[in-house]
Amino acid sequence: MRAIGVNTYGGPDALEVVELPEPHAGPGEARLRVRAAAVNPTDTLARDGSRASNASSTARRWGKDPPPYVPGMDAAGEVDEIGEGTDTELHVGDAAMAIVVPDGSHGAYAEHVVVPAGSVVRAPAGTSAVEASTLPMNGLTARLALDTLALAPGQTVAVTGAAGALGGYVVQLAKADRLTVVADASEADEALVRSLGADVVVRRGDDVAARIRESQPGGVDAVVDGSLQGDALLDAVRDGGRIATVRGHRGADERGITWHPVLVRDVATDHAALDALRRQAEEGVLTLRVADTIPAEKAPEAHRRLEAGGVRGRLVLTF
Numbered sequence: 133m134r135a136i137g138v139n140t141y142g143g144p145d146a147l148e149v150v151e152l153p154e155p156h157a158g159p160g161e162a163r164l165r166v167r168a169a170a171v172n173p174t175d176t177l178a179r180d181g182s183r184a185s186n187a188s189s190t191a192r193r194w195g196k197d198p199p200p201y202v203p204g205m206d207a208a209g210e211v212d213e214i215g216e217g218t219d220t221e222l223h224v225g226d227a228a229m230a231i232v233v234p235d236g237s238h239g240a241y242a243e244h245v246v247v248p249a250g251s252v253v254r255a256p257a258g259t260s261a262v263e264a265s266t267l268p269m270n271g272l273t274a275r276l277a278l279d280t281l282a283l284a285p286g287q288t289v290a291v292t293g294a295a296g297a298l299g300g301y302v303v304q305l306a307k308a309d310r311l312t313v314v315a316d317a318s319e320a321d322e323a324l325v326r327s328l329g330a331d332v333v334v335r336r337g338d339d340v341a342a343r344i345r346e347s348q349p350g351g352v353d354a355v356v357d358g359s360l361q362g363d364a365l366l367d368a369v370r371d372g373g374r375i376a377t378v379r380g381h382r383g384a385d386e387r388g389i390t391w392h393p394v395l396v397r398d399v400a401t402d403h404a405a406l407d408a409l410r411r412q413a414e415e416g417v418l419t420l421r422v423a424d425t426i427p428a429e430k431a432p433e434a435h436r437r438l439e440a441g442g443v444r445g446r447l448v449l450t451f
């Protein structure tokens with residue numbers, strides 16, 4: 133089968149078309165004929181072999197196997213094999229979406245991918261594979277971050293990087309959880325972030341904590357830090373509040389504030405959570421945002437565009 137992988141870590145041009153043996157679904161697994169694979173920041177870190185943070189654990193794993201290494205954590209397409217005895221509501225031919233935990237030559241940037249049955253659900257009705265591929269990984273991360281913060285309706289959460297794929301889902305899920313949402317945005321993104329449901333929008337940037345605090349003088353109950361602001365956020369948070377981080381950051385111990393690094397791999401087989409995201413997309417709670425559709429063999433272009441910043445919605449590779 134055709135896949136996109138790297139034989140040597142490097143810049144976007146390290147991504148090349150590779151030929152791999154077709155994988156088959158074993159017991160407890162299903163196989164997707166991948167039509168769409170979303171491009172995420174973690175894919176770019178893995179591609180260049182970055183070992184600087186938790187988010188590059190893919191690259192660390194890859195190091196143990198011979199190349200090529202195939203990135204990609206989000207896939208959508210049709211179910212085309214179900215392993216023997218697998219307990220699943222899916223049938224061959226169903227439109228489905230999956231979270232993929234890359235490992236060596238196993239990744240979402242491929243014509244076929246085999247995943248545990250817990251990692252794949254029906255695609256939201258009425259969505260294309262391209263749209264559906266934008267949901268699993270960032271939707272599950274957003275859900276995990278909010279569940280980890282364990283807020284009650286009426287409490288306040290601030291979201292940084294709110295215009296991003298993860299931040300956008302956090303804003304929408306938090307509103308569905310009946311939280312008050314303070315979100316950051318550039319001037320250009322303000323309308324977008326408001327349209328996602330943020331109650332208060334503050335200007336992004338170095339002073340974001342001060343601006344959040346200005347809008348919530350007692351400090352917010354919690355933050356989901358989608359844009360890696362780290363310790364600079366402490367001033368925005370009330371005593372005893374919580375901060376969820378997405379690249380392993382644990383910041384300074386201050387005023388009883390606790391840090392909660394989240395890792396989506398921990399919930400990659402949470403079928404109920406993934407299916408709830410499917411339902412929330414169907415209900416219009418979650419907006420599936422596609423920036424552009426790019427043929428898989430042009431993956432270097434997709435990585436270049438993502439790394440340049442300013443992409444709104446996800447870039448999606450098509451197979």
Ligand SMILES: NC(=O)c1ccc[n+]([C@@H]2O[C@H](COP(=O)([O-])OP(=O)(O)OC[C@H]3O[C@@H](n4cnc5c(N)ncnc54)[C@H](OP(=O)(O)O)[C@@H]3O)[C@@H](O)[C@H]2O)c1
Pocket residue numbers: 172173174187269270273292293294295296297298299316336337358359360377378379380394395396397441442443
């Ligand atoms: N731990 C996990 O399991 C996990 C899972 C999913 C994602 N993540 C991580 O979560 C982060 C967000 O992912 P994503 O897919 O949402 O990325 P994304 O779509 O690129 O969104 C990031 C957003 O943050 C904005 N931003 C960048 N620098 C900023 C700053 N200084 N202040 C305010 N906003 C800033 C970006 O704007 P510009 O485009 O203008 O730069 C963009 O809107 C990434 O670091 C990713 O690796 C971790």
